[in-house]
Every structure is written in structure tokens, then in C-alpha cells.
Amino acid sequence: MDLFDSLKDKIGGQDKTIVFPEGQDPRILGAAIRLAKDGLVKPIILGHEADIEKTAADNNLDASGVLLIDPETYPEDKKKDMLDALTERRAGKNTREQLADWLKDVNYFGTMLVYMDQADGMVSGAVHPTGDTVRPALQIIKTKPGVKRISGAFVMQKGDERYVFADCAINIELDAAGMAEVAIESAHTAKVFDIDPKVAMLSFSTKGSAKGDMVTKVQEATKLANEQAPDLALDGELQFDAAFVPTVGAAKAPGSKVAGHANVFVFPELQSGNIGYKIAQRFGGFEAIGPILQGLNKPVSDLSRGCNEEDVYKVAIITAAQSVK
């Protein structure tokens, strides 16, 4: 079954509510209208009514099926409830005045709707950079029990080929423990997308072919991840060709249960992860679905600012599926 057909089956009839803070963007509005029309999610669009109407008119869209909330004209009693909940959540960290300012930002407002169970998930980032999109979730929604850090994975898809790349979005620099955690979370993500995970811990070295602190970090991360998830097929350190090409894997890492057959690729830091997924997308012709935030307590999804309406539609389906218990 096609990946999105099975996700659509999962969310069908569940009436999941997804908040879209960037309602004035035509890609967002177009996707939200389609999602409502297809009966997949109940979208909440944030923005000023006049701006949304203009976007709709300029792009021949009929926005009558989506719920619009203008944070500026949100009823005073509901604004107070939201500020009270945020003040309690950020106790000891921020003043009430600072937090009132935060709520003027649509990403904080949308995140609070999710935190307060008034929406099941949020999709943003078509206009805002990743940091501004995810920071509210890191500060308010926080990580699931047992998870220390949130990371961002992409499902890379072309025809029958499907892979997971991580971390491509969040952690600028990972230590060995961080890389091990991202690897284990990425294996969970792979399973959600019907991929039987074989995890490669990527480096510019294969099995000691090069030396240095960067290589040592990946070797330590591999050891930690293998200790923490002994049943997971995971190996490192591997160069990308050794991880992916069977003949190269056999030559460079003989006997490895992963080399040459990896389908989950864990990058050692964000430079290589973000560059790597964009090369596969733009040179390799892979569809890049994500970034899918791993480890959050409730689903909030970032978009690339280079996304199109179809990407928004798909990320919203994934976000709604993540909220199904």
C-alpha cells in the first residue's frame, strides 16, 4: 500500500485538528483547504481575516471550509487562559510580560493551542525559518519521557525507494550520546513509514580508515547505540558509499550487517545532514518529506521554506498521524 494511503487510513474519521500559523501563505491556505475538502484533517488557520481573504482571492481559493483565528482579536478571556497556562509552564524562566509578548508571535500562539489540547498538531515553517518555528515547541511542549533531545528526520522517497535521513534540521552539533539517541529515534521513525531499519552511522571514515576526533565521536556513538538498542541493525562508522552500495560495503566493511544495505542514515552533525538531504532531493530527484520532528511530546512539524503545497499537504497528514494514539 502507498505510504500516504496507509497514513490517510490511519487519520480517516479521527477529525484531527491541525493549526497552520502561516495562513496568509498560498501554499498553506491551498493545502489546508484541500485537507478539509478531502476530510483528512480539520484545519485551523491563523491570521488576519483581510489577509486570508486576499490570499484566497489572488489564488482562486475558497477558504470557507477552514476555521480562521485571528490572534489579535482572540477573545480576552481565552487570551488570559492561554497566558495563564504559558506562565505556569514557563515558571521561573520568563516573566508574564515576556510571555504576553511571545503570544503575539503566531508560532507561539499556535504551539499553545496544541499544548492546551485545542489542536492535535501544528504545521509551520513555510515562511518562518526552522529556529523560529520549532523554538516554541522546544520551550513549551518539550520532549517525550525518556527522550533528551528533539531531532529532525526526512523520509526520502523515489519510486519504491524509501530512506530516513537524520538529523537534518535541529541539533547543530551532536556529541556521541546525542548521535546515538538520534539513531535510535530515527529507527522508530523508519518503522512508522514501513521501513525495516538498517541504520548507518555516517562519517568520512569506514571502520578506522581515517582518524581524528570527528571519527572517534561516530565510533563512540555507534557503541552507545548498540548498547542501548542491541536488537537494532546498526553499524558505523561508515562512509555513505560503504553504507549504501553493496559491493563497496562488502569491500570496506566486510561482515557488517548494515554496510551496503542501510536505509536509515544518521549524520554526524547538522552541516552534513542538511546539505546531504538537499543534495539527494535536488540532484537525486528524491521527494524530501519532512522535517519530521522526533521526540516531541505532541506533534509540531516544520516545513522547508522551499516547500510547495503538496509538501504542506503531506506533512500535515504525517502530523495528524503522529497524534493518533
Ligand SMILES: CC(C)(COP(=O)(O)OP(=O)(O)OC[C@H]1O[C@@H](n2cnc3c(N)ncnc32)[C@H](O)[C@@H]1OP(=O)(O)O)[C@@H](O)C(=O)NCCC(=O)NCCS
Ligand atoms: C533549534 C534551535 C533553534 C534551538 O536553539 P535556541 O533557541 O538557541 O535554543 P536554546 O539553547 O536557547 O534553548 C531554548 C529551549 O529549547 C530547548 N532545546 C534546545 N534544543 C533542544 C533540542 N534539540 N531538544 C530538546 N530541547 C531543546 C532548551 O532546553 C531550552 O529550553 P528551556 O528554555 O525550557 O530551558 C537551534 O538549535 C537551531 O537554530 N538549530 C538549527 C535550525 C536550523 O536552522 N536548521 C536548518 C534548517 S532545517
Ligand SMILES: CC(=O)OP(=O)(O)O
Ligand atoms: C529543513 C530546512 O532546511 O528548512 P529551510 O529550507 O526552511 O531552512
